[in-house]
Amino acid sequence: MSNPSLLILPGDGIGPEVMAEVRRIIDWYGAKRGLVFDVSEDLVGGCAYDAHGTPLHDDTMAKAQEVDAVLLGAVGGPKYDSLDFSLKPERGLLRLRKEMDLYANLRPAQCFDALADFSSLKTDVVAGLDIMIVRELTSGVYFGEPRGIFEEGNERVGINTQRYTESEIDRVARSAFELAMRRNRKLCSMEKANVMESGVLWREVVTEVGKDYPEVALTHMYADAGAMQLTRWPKQFDVIVTDNLFGDLLSDLAAMLTGSLGMLPSASLGAPMANGRPKALYEPVHGSAPDIAGQGKANPIACILSFAMALRYSFDQGAEADRLEKAVERVLADGLRTADLLGQEGVAPVTTAEMGSAILAALD
Ligand code: NAI
Numbered sequence: 001m002s003n004p005s006l007l008i009l010p011g012d013g014i015g016p017e018v019m020a021e022v023r024r025i026i027d028w029y030g031a032k033r034g035l036v037f038d039v040s041e042d043l044v045g046g047c048a049y050d051a052h053g054t055p056l057h058d059d060t061m062a063k064a065q066e067v068d069a070v071l072l073g074a075v076g077g078p079k080y081d082s083l084d085f086s087l088k089p090e091r092g093l094l095r096l097r098k099e100m101d102l103y104a105n106l107r108p109a110q111c112f113d114a115l116a117d118f119s120s121l122k123t124d125v126v127a128g129l130d131i132m133i134v135r136e137l138t139s140g141v142y143f144g145e146p147r148g149i150f151e152e153g154n155e156r157v158g159i160n161t162q163r164y165t166e167s168e169i170d171r172v173a174r175s176a177f178e179l180a181m182r183r184n185r186k187l188c189s190m191e192k193a194n195v196m197e198s199g200v201l202w203r204e205v206v207t208e209v210g211k212d213y214p215e216v217a218l219t220h221m222y223a224d225a226g227a228m229q230l231t232r233w234p235k236q237f238d239v240i241v242t243d244n245l246f247g248d249l250l251s252d253l254a255a256m257l258t259g260s261l262g263m264l265p266s267a268s269l270g271a272p273m274a275n276g277r278p279k280a281l282y283e284p285v286h287g288s289a290p291d292i293a294g295q296g297k298a299n300p301i302a303c304i305l306s307f308a309m310a311l312r313y314s315f316d317q318g319a320e321a322d323r324l325e326k327a328v329e330r331v332l333a334d335g336l337r338t339a340d341l342l343g344q345e346g347v348a349p350v351t352t353a354e355m356g357s358a359i360l361a362a363l364d
């Protein structure tokens, strides 16, 4: 059998810096665990525009459709701010998500004990927190028609439309149930069925899909109540599934319960391919951080944890993903901090490469 394939798109700014640390970890898995990937690397974002005049070359897009998983750093930077909208670095990322039809966005909110007092919430509220938000990513109010700003009488009206088909709800619900089966068999679905018809349909379809997963304890919550519960006692949740708009807000809220942008991974999954694996793009939540790019200050952990998600969800290597997450935990417990993780005075920050080396050492 051929090796699993991975397309790496480091992108712009700190993207290549954090990805360099992931490359070392990928090499470690090959050398020490016999887990060899066919890795190819290509351009996305501003660097692709510089090379080809487009933020995502067709050849790169085609490659992304063929591999088992894509791992992306970050795109963008002030240099590209004046470009036409269609040429902006972000368009490269949007094209990947759209053409791969990545409808389930997985955003974990996980609290490493060593960082529990870094949270804005009380330590006992977040210590040990490990939840996963599944956000529908390709439909809903960000895409529904009609949309626009129109003249109506003697004033303007701004319109966006929340629209969900049954099949769109069904497929993202299935992703969430599958995830719940791998975790603690607990799923909470959030919408506003009290005031939105699309929410009523959402609740009905999720309940229907739930019949195929009788082992999963399914609950429903209005999304506004969900926001309150997430800040009051987040540990009551395990997997949460919600629509594009509510998911945008709730995943950002949940993520920040646990600290820095430099720690947050994500996965975007689509339909299963011929080999049964979902189409998949893994990337840190953060951007290209032009303010610290090129200075060796970036925290590589978000990108490293994104690779851990790839191990788990694309390559069926859950135990190896656990190993990598444990290594990160260990390094943090040892007190290593990149600059973004430093609240207090008197601790000297480590560089991107020093953090990567420490994680490699912990893996050993
Ligand atoms: P950003 O996430 O790049 O940075 C926000 C703040 O967090 C900055 O102060 C940055 O230094 C810090 N930060 C981010 N990641 C970090 C890390 N790994 N380690 C340490 N500190 C980190 O967001 P911003 O500044 O709004 O956007 C910068 C550029 O990135 C823009 O061009 C934007 O369009 C793009 N962007 C790209 C995204 C992507 O590729 N998925 C997502 C968000 C923004």
Ligand code: MG
Pocket (backbone or CB within 6 Å): 248, 249, 252
């Ligand atoms: Mg957002």
